[in-house]
Amino acid sequence: MTLCIGLVVIAFVSVMWIRHTTLENRLNIMELMTEEIADRFVDFSEGKPIPKGDVPGYLDDRGRFMNLESEPFIYIVDTRGATLSSNRPQGHRFIQFSQSLLTNEENVQKLQLEREGNDVYVVKSPIELQGALLGWVVMIEYKDNLTAVKQEYRLLAIMIIGLALIGWAAIYFLSRRISNPIQDVAAAAKKVQEGDYQIELRDEYREQEVYDLVHSFKEMSNRLEKLESLRTELLAGVTHELKTPVTSISGLLQAVGDDVVTGEEAKEFIQMSLKETAKMKKMVEDLLAFNTFATNNIPVQLETGEINKLLKETGYQWSITQEGTGIELQVNTLSKELFVRIDQIRLQQIIINLLNNAAQAMEGKGDIKVNVSMQTSEIWVDVVDTGKGIPFEEQPFIFERFFRGEEKKYRTRGLGLGLPFSKMIAMSMGGDLQLVETSITGTTFRMIIPKKT
CATH class of the missing domain: 3.30.565.10 (Histidine kinase-like ATPase, C-terminal domain)
Known part of the structure; x- marks a missing residue:
């Protein structure tokens, strides 16, 4: 999902950038062409007004310079805005341009046609001879035509599809490299949960995080195995340590109770029993004290x-x-x-x-x-x-x-x-x-x- 959303965003931004740069480039070309037509018009007419309807040949086939499928509208108008000639076919209705459009300081203007509802760009260039204004070269084209590109979109589509395939492949293989060790650790964790600490995990991982995870889990497993062994030894040790004084006390007191020993020897047996009792008491106190500390109930007086x-x-x-x-x-x-x-x-x-x-x-x-x-x-x-x-x-x-x-x-x-x-x-x-x-x-x-x- 992240890859798809990212590629959609990249594609959208790329399309908008292509449309914007294409529009700017074609408008720049239109400016150059209007200037070039104005210069050639002066040479063509030798400074004389060209008869209305006479179309110079150099007005034709201008769309190929901008890689357009259709020809832009090119008009040569006089100072009053009346159309003198155009690259449109015979019978095409000539346009009367407003003085506000021609006298505007901006050579490139964006207009909206009320009847068609489309945006058009108007590019004009003055026709001058020895400082005198003879007329204007006006070039008009729809915005949709100026921003229409196919080859760039095809290249963009190929690039996005290629990035999608490469990204999917990279994500797939990387996720496999990460998920496989995690699955192994999960299986090992299940074995540890069942009490089996004999696990086998590989250590050859290039990803530092995966290596740390596997290494830490193996250390934890070894430590749990050691603690389990200590717990078993504890039970045996505590049993032995407590059983020994109890057995000694029982035997000594039994001897005194059965009159096997009497007099001073009986007193000595009783003293020995008291010593064993003190040892056993000390071990029980140690267990109780440690339990108190282990539960954070520590009696410390600073x-x-x-x-x-x-x-x-x-x-x-x-x-x-x-x-x-x-x-x-x-x-x-x-x-x-x-x-x-x-x-x-x-x-x-x-x-x-x-x-x-x-x-x-x-x-x-x-x-x-x-x-x-x-x-x-x-x-x-x-x-x-x-x-x-x-x-x-x-x-x-x-x-x-x-x-x-x-x-x-x-x-x-x-x-x-x-x-x-x-x-x-x-x-x-x-x-x-x-x-x-x-x-x-x-x-x-x-x-x-x-x-x-």
Whole structure:
């Protein structure tokens, strides 16, 4: 429809332009011919009045110069407007031209015939000899004849038809190039909807938008497949993590209830049960807290605090729990006091979680540094460890909820909520948590804190 409407508009504008330019060109030719006839009339009559009805031969066959099918009306009139001669056949009624028409300054005039209702153009040129006006050469032609063209319209029709065919072919092939990949993506989306993430889509597309669509869909499919795998692992992991303390508690209490152990040993079993209960309670609290953050119901209370003091206190509290483990913690603060708007408890929660992860990565021995630096509009808190780093294939998923690395999955207990939970807390305070770099020599996590405004 767009192509057809566009071509119709082009054809209409082209026709109007052709008619206009053809009319102007033919009127210019008529002016030249009237001037040429006036000059030749002086030579033909040698300055003497030509007898009425005597037709000079050079008045005939003038239509061919303008590519007209009919001859224009040519009259030679005297100064009073009476017709002296014409190129019309014998017996043609001569016209008496008005003085207003002849004396008008415009050599080209447009008139409307009242009886016929048609527009005509009148072109005149004076016949002069040595400054004296002898008469006029008047040429008259209908507007419809002056604007009538056939060859140009044929060429225009051929051009419009050619453009229509070329445009239709271009639209057809381009739409096929675009619609085919979209149909493939739609079919792949249906497979994903049915739970089949094993899709095959070509990547060789020249159109950047189509390539981006297919590439993004494939990435989304791979991510959905990974998330589906994580969901399955989550169910198994949560079941295992909760089942283990429940089984331990059940066995310990069963032993105490059946008097298998008594006295101090029974008290020790009860203490062990209480520890397992505390672990299970902590996991349930983590799940509840993460669910609260995931629903944007984040209990964050911002208050002004001095960042150096907060980090030193957090580092000191954590170091006490690591005495005798072979882990050395160093907190490098700013050289001057800097106050920020932050939830102090949540800040300590994030830093302690990063320190615990660093300690697990170093397997109980190594150095951890907390470096504070000030940027233009934010503060960076980097936690740097000397562990063995995060495998490359696991790096894109470390902030995904319930994700746990292969080694960590079997070495330490947990739900895989530490880093996602910490990132959500940081973002709720207007900052962020990022993985800066990781390698076999260590890992750096960065917490971004906005400056106080």
